[in-house]
Amino acid sequence: MSFTINLPVIPAGTYIVAVSGGVDSVVLLHLLQHQPQLQLVVAHFDHGIRSASSNDAQFVERLAKDLGLQFELGLGQLGAGASEETARVARYTFLHECRKKYHAAAIIAAHHQDDAIETMLINLVRGTGWRGLGSLYSHEQLLRPMLEATKDEIISYAKMHRLTWHEDETNSDSKILRNYIRHKVVPRIKMQPNKYGTLVDLYKEQLSLRQKIDPELKEQFERLVKGEGGEMQIDRYQLIMLPSEVSYELLHETMVRLVGSRLLQRHVERILLFAKTAKAGKTFVVSGKVVCRTTKSQLIVQLCET
Known part of the structure; x- marks a missing residue:
């Protein structure tokens, strides 16, 4: 059976690809190989949270070498108690440093539709306002070309192309809010496709709203804030x-x-x-x-x- 994931065409240039070693980023890297106009740099950040995280770094480095791509490794020492927010800030600080080092056009990340819905639900609980309902999107310095793809489609693609990847064992820990929503909440919603479709539509509506509001906001900001x-x-x-x-x-x-x-x-x-x-x-x-x-x-x- 033939199956593919269609990425939007990305303008020619140098890009930093964030690769954790998980199935999402491995599939992203595989798909980007089909766009020869891109010069890719594989970037991996070892947060120093898990004892086995160095294995992920070694895996990603081998993957980059096999593909003939430049590899960048960032090392953090965040410790086992680091929060998701602390890890995210450290990771993106490293990725932006890589972007500046290589004068890259942007970072490319492997977020997909399920990630967007999970983030929307988390932000709804946290009370982040309407923007939290559509916080995962592509912008000038950070591209997310797989947002239309589901997790199931990504896994199917990986299996069809016989790709290998590393599983982060902490992804199964339901004590972490994101994992609880991923493994307990979202599957129940998906059992009722109409309700899940409503969440996807809501997410897309917020992205559309953002596109309309942001130009006006920029104008007000430049006028009132110094x-x-x-x-x-x-x-x-x-x-x-x-x-x-x-x-x-x-x-x-x-x-x-x-x-x-x-x-x-x-x-x-x-x-x-x-x-x-x-x-x-x-x-x-x-x-x-x-x-x-x-x-x-x-x-x-x-x-x-x-």
Whole structure:
């Protein structure tokens, strides 16, 4: 039986391919071989969380060598208790360093449709707002060309092409929220295809909404927010005069540029309330990451000192 996964055509150039050694990234790398206009660098980050993780690194290095591709290895020492967020930040820091080293156009990651739905459900529980429902998407520096493919399709492709991969034993640990959703929640939803299809449609609707909102948000940000590095200054009067939904988005974007990730919705709501009510000279620490302070005309947001 013939079976394939159709990737979008990626513009010619150099790209960093994030390869963990699992089936998703192995299939991604195999598919990218069919686009000869690409110069690929295989990048693997060993988080230093699992004792057997060095085996994954050796496997990926052999795979890259067999394909005649450049290999980059990043070594972390995060320890067994590291959170998913800590691991993600360390991994993407390494990947972006590789992108700069090779002057690559972008990073290519192996996220697929199941990942998108799992992330949507996790963010729904965490209260990250509407953007959390569509947080996995492709953008200029990070391509995710397999988002239309399901996990079942990826496994079928790997078996058909007799690919080999490494299984991360921690992926079966249901004490981890993502694994619990992957192994306990999503399979139950998939038993009712209409309900699962509704989640997929919701995810795609959020991506469409993002495409419409982001250009407007960029315009507002450039008009109202100044600063760079570890400090941003926001026009306080203009911020509080905007509709609340627009103010929330502006603050979320400020946090992304300042700390590299969005805050929970409740934290952003507290920042907006602080901007509206605090007297000049007051300070407010948010989630241990940033400190806000007010002047008569500005809300100043700074990275917390470590």
